[in-house]
Amino acid sequence: MKAYLTRRYMFSASHRLHSGAMPDEENAVIYGKCNNPYGHGHNYAIEVTVSGPVDESTGMVCNLADLDGFVRHAVLDRFDRQNLNMLAEFAAMVPTTEALSAVIYDILQRGFSHAHLEKVRIEETMMNSFEYAGGAEMRR
Amino acid sequence: MVYLTRKAEFAASHYYHNPEFTAEENRRVFGKCNNPNGHGHNYTLEVTVKGEVDPRSGFVVDLRQLKEVLNREVLDAMDHRFLNKEVPEFYTRIPTTENLAITIWQRLVSKLPKAKLHRVRVYETPDLFVDFYGEA
Numbered sequence: 001m002k003a004y005l006t007r008r009y010m011f012s013a014s015h016r017l018h019s020g021a022m023p024d025e026e027n028a029v030i031y032g033k034c035n036n037p038y039g040h041g042h043n044y045a046i047e048v049t050v051s052g053p054v055d056e057s058t059g060m061v062c063n064l065a066d067l068d069g070f071v072r073h074a075v076l077d078r079f080d081r082q083n084l085n086m087l088a089e090f091a092a093m094v095p096t097t098e099a100l101s102a103v104i105y106d107i108l109q110r111g112f113s114h115a116h117l118e119k120v121r122i123e124e125t126m127m128n129s130f131e132y133a134g135g136a137e138m139r140r
Numbered sequence: 141m142v143y144l145t146r147k148a149e150f151a152a153s154h155y156y157h158n159p160e161f162t163a164e165e166n167r168r169v170f171g172k173c174n175n176p177n178g179h180g181h182n183y184t185l186e187v188t189v190k191g192e193v194d195p196r197s198g199f200v201v202d203l204r205q206l207k208e209v210l211n212r213e214v215l216d217a218m219d220h221r222f223l224n225k226e227v228p229e230f231y232t233r234i235p236t237t238e239n240l241a242i243t244i245w246q247r248l249v250s251k252l253p254k255a256k257l258h259r260v261r262v263y264e265t266p267d268l269f270v271d272f273y274g275e276a
């Protein structure tokens with residue numbers, strides 16, 4: 001039987017929304033406070049949803065230790081307490097939370113093999129959240 | 141179609157163990173959760189039903205009836221229980237969050253008044269939950 005398992009993690013990072021492809025005035029208009037030159041930070045909450053048949057011998061979609069280990073190593077250790085603008089992934093991309101969702105989805109999609117990746121959801125603050133499921137429709 | 145979600149909470153203990161595994165395998169696969177004396181969680185259950193709104197009552201489902209079914213089928217059986225020893229499904233099935241969601245679905249699916257069961261979501265902790273939609 002197919003089940004969907006969601007695990008929530010936290011990390012803290014800073015970013016500045018600024019596009020080199022636009023003049024400074026336009027950046028200031030489009031990004032507002034998020035364009036302040038020294039950046040600012042968030043406590044990001046990420047929810048990773050994986051799916052698959054529940055293994056009869058373990059009762060699990062995938063072993064939580066495998067998922068936690070992968071996310072800690074491939075996501076949290078790399079992004080927590082960092083300035084997102086300085087990371088290779090964002091060298092040519094504005095580190096909006098839309099972009100961050102896709103970056104984290106791609107890391108999991110490429111590297112995590114113990115279950116099917118369903119989607120990634122990120123809360124940037126308590127007031128806004130973003131979900132990315134690659135090209136697929138999200139299960140509601 | 142309108143979707144309605146009812147929440148409930150229950151506290152229960154469990155442990156993970158497969159008698160077909162060696163003691164060493166059980167420890168490796170299930171880690172701390174293999175402790176035979178069990179440990180507990182405050183589970184949060186969200187049951188989502190769907191249906192058309194009844195033009196006379198304005199309801200998708202009679203909430204009082206839904207609550208009664210939830211109390212009888214889930215809470216009376218699982219709240220303040222040791223799942224492995226007191227809930228028959230878990231005499232043989234390992235009481236993981238996945239299997240809890242499936243078991244609760246199976247207990248509810250034929251008992252609901254009028255509305256159709258859409259999703260069972262079980263939170264084991266605030267940072268871990270499982271969804272089951274009745275998929276094979």
Ligand SMILES: [Zn+2]
Binds near residue numbers: 154173179180181
């Ligand atoms: Zn547990």
